[in-house]
Amino acid sequence: xRRYLLIGAGAAILLSSGCxxxxxxxxxxxxxxxxxxxxxxxxxxxxxxxxxPDDTQLRGNWWELYGDLKLNELEEQxxxxxxxxxIAEANFRQARTAIRFNRAAEAPTxxxxxxxxxxxxxxxxxxxxxxxxxxxxxxxxxxxDLSYEIDLWGKVRRGVAAAREEAQASAxxxxxxxxxxxxxxxxxxxxxxxxxxxxxLLNDTADAYSKALELTKNRFLGGAxxxxxxxxxxxxxxxxxxxxxxxxxxxxxxxxxLAILIGKPPAAFSLPPSPLNIQPPRLPSVxxxxxxxxxxxxxxxxxxxxxxxxANEQIGIAQAAYYPTLNLAAVAGLxxxxxxxxxxxxxxxxxxxxxxxxxxxxxxRRRATTESARAGYDSAVxxxxxxxxxxxxxxxxxxxxxxxxxxxSAQQHEATSSAEESLRLFQNRYAGGVDTYLxxxxxxxxxxxxxxxxxxxxxxxxxxxxLLIKAVGGGWDVSxxxxx
Numbered sequence: 001x002r003r004y005l006l007i008g009a010g011a012a013i014l015l016s017s018g019c020x021x022x023x024x025x026x027x028x029x030x031x032x033x034x035x036x037x038x039x040x041x042x043x044x045x046x047x048x049x050x051x052x053p054d055d056t057q058l059r060g061n062w063w064e065l066y067g068d069l070k071l072n073e074l075e076e077q078x079x080x081x082x083x084x085x086x087i088a089e090a091n092f093r094q095a096r097t098a099i100r101f102n103r104a105a106e107a108p109t110x111x112x113x114x115x116x117x118x119x120x121x122x123x124x125x126x127x128x129x130x131x132x133x134x135x136x137x138x139x140x141x142x143x144x145d146l147s148y149e150i151d152l153w154g155k156v157r158r159g160v161a162a163a164r165e166e167a168q169a170s171a172x173x174x175x176x177x178x179x180x181x182x183x184x185x186x187x188x189x190x191x192x193x194x195x196x197x198x199x200x201l202l203n204d205t206a207d208a209y210s211k212a213l214e215l216t217k218n219r220f221l222g223g224a225x226x227x228x229x230x231x232x233x234x235x236x237x238x239x240x241x242x243x244x245x246x247x248x249x250x251x252x253x254x255x256x257x258l259a260i261l262i263g264k265p266p267a268a269f270s271l272p273p274s275p276l277n278i279q280p281p282r283l284p285s286v287x288x289x290x291x292x293x294x295x296x297x298x299x300x301x302x303x304x305x306x307x308x309x310x311a312n313e314q315i316g317i318a319q320a321a322y323y324p325t326l327n328l329a330a331v332a333g334l335x336x337x338x339x340x341x342x343x344x345x346x347x348x349x350x351x352x353x354x355x356x357x358x359x360x361x362x363x364x365r366r367r368a369t370t371e372s373a374r375a376g377y378d379s380a381v382x383x384x385x386x387x388x389x390x391x392x393x394x395x396x397x398x399x400x401x402x403x404x405x406x407x408x409s410a411q412q413h414e415a416t417s418s419a420e421e422s423l424r425l426f427q428n429r430y431a432g433g434v435d436t437y438l439x440x441x442x443x444x445x446x447x448x449x450x451x452x453x454x455x456x457x458x459x460x461x462x463x464x465x466x467l468l469i470k471a472v473g474g475g476w477d478v479s480x481x482x483x484x
Contacts, residue, residue: 020154021323022316025309028381030388032291038399039288047402047465051287058287058475063186065284066462070274071189074262078181081263088170088177095170098163099484105156108148108328115141140342143333143349150328150354155320162313164484165306171482172303179299183470185261187463188254190276194459195251197275198452202244205448209237212427212444216437229437236444276462277455286468288399291392297473298391302481304384311377318370324358391471398468402461409457416454419447 039050063075079085117139151157213233219225259269295301330352336342359366423443429435 019152020157020316022154022158022319023312025312027305028308028384030295030385032388033392035290036288036392036396036399038396038403041403043406046406047283047285047461048288048399048468049285051289051293058469058472060475062469062474063182063466066186066281068189068281070271071186071281074185074189074258075182077262078185079178082181082261083263085174085177085181088174092167092170092174095163095167096484099160099167102156102159102163105149105159106151108146110144110146112142112144112333114143115139138337140336140339141333142335142342143331146328146330148328150326152326153320153323155317158313158316158320162310162317165310165313167484168481169303169306169310172299172306175299175476175480176303179470179474179476181261182474183466185258186466188257188261190281190459190462190466191254192251192258192271193274193276194455195247195254196273197277197455197458198247199244199251199273200275201448201451201455202240202247205451206237206240206244209233209240209444212440213237215431224433225437232437232441236441240448276458280458281462283461283465286465286472288395288468288472294391294395294472295388296478297476298387299473299476301384301387301391302478304380304387306481308377308380308384311373311380314373315370315377318366318373321359321366321369324356326354326356328352328354394471395468398464398471401464402468405457405461405464409454409461412450412454412457416447416450419443419450423447 061072061075064072119139149156213230213236216225216229216233220227220230255269255271256266258271259266262269289297295305330350332348332350334343334347335349336344336347341347423440423446426435426439426443430437430440
């Protein structure tokens with residue numbers, strides 16, 4: 001028996017290292033350009049820079065580059081509390097267990113089914129001699145069964161590889177979710193601070209308009225101004241108050257969004273007002289690498305590439321179904337007629353031997369499965385290339401936003417200064433009786449629009465900067481994928 005078991009084990013080891021059918025995975029090419037289009041005309045202060053090979057600016061807690069302590073506090077609450085991130089983490093753990101499940105097929109399955117029974121044969125059975133009938137016999141059985149499918153064509157190995165690659169893709173999904181959530185916190189935080197600045201501006205404007213209204217009323221009572229001036233001043237004041245009330249709605253909605261991102265109900269979270277223009281966050285320079293390097297720095301691209309590899313394994317698994325299956329089965333145990341002789345040496349039993357099976361006709365099922373696997377692979381390739389293209393678009397979009405907003409912001413500062421100076425001049429001329437109040441109203445409207453646009457441009461630059469950090473991967477690298 002020992003000799004046969006050794007022969008069977010040796011054959012199993014030899015055959016388990018057999019060939020693998022199906023295509024070998026080769027990473028498909030992605031549509032690349034030598035550089036980013038919008039990196040031309042770069043100047044210091046745009047909010048990005050050309051990355052050096054050893055640039056380590058984006059590592060770990062990238063949001064700390066803005067130098068805002070409250071933002072840092074909010075970002076630190078995302079990982080332990082955000083429920084969307086917990087879903088992605090649970091999906092990764094679930095995908096990782098699939099590796100162990102598929103790897104179990106590399107080992108034999110051993111089981112046992114002990115039984116005790118009492119049997120009496122009937123003397124009245126057809127073709128059964130009455131002389132063989134008995135008054136009953138006992139059967140005590142303790143078998144151990146072994147079953148092992150020898151991986152001749154690589155189906156099991158490809159299944160393990162596919163599970164491993166899918167788990168790595170799930171790890172990429174987890175990092176993509178983490179990066180997106182941290183970027184969303186930064187964007188919503190800048191929105192809240194921008195709303196605070198807008199509200200403060202509108203409240204100050206309402207106070208100034210209230211004083212202008214008092215001036216027009218006094219001039220009207222003194223006969224120096226028509227009643228239409230009073231109506232115009234009242235309209236300006238009411239409009240400013242409406243805008244100040246409306247901005248509170250936007251601020252509350254972004255505050256609620258922040259609460260959900262850090263895993264709290266909105267009723268349990270409150271963010272104190274902090275106008276963006278009082279102490280604005282720093283605008284860090286984001287290192288932008290070449291397009292080819294970006295493929296290694298985006299977790300969503302890495303996840304799409306790993307799913308391509310997993311889809312390629314499925315083709316090999318489908319093609320292995322065309323070849324015969326070789327199984328090794330063995331049974332050994334004890335069988336006796338009573339408890340007294342159940343465990344005696346003569347009660348031993350064993351059997352061992354291979355068996356081979358092959359499907360001769362299945363109505364095209366295997367062919368359909370193979371074609372489906374190839375279509376799945378083609379879909380994974382297209383998804384990978386589309387993910388790469390989308391990432392390039394996101395970087396180009398935010399690069400051009402940062403570059404143009406840098407110029408626009410400087411222009412806006414000049415326009416705001418001019419509008420404020422114009423307002424002062426027209427107010428003085430109106431107080432001196434030189435101009436009509438219509439000139440004051442027009443200059444008030446122009447000055448307020450420019451002041452609000454100044455704040456909005458500051459917000460847009462910060463948000464584009466955060467989105468660019470997200471677009472370049474936030475300092476993540478493909479080497480961070482688990483080896484599994």
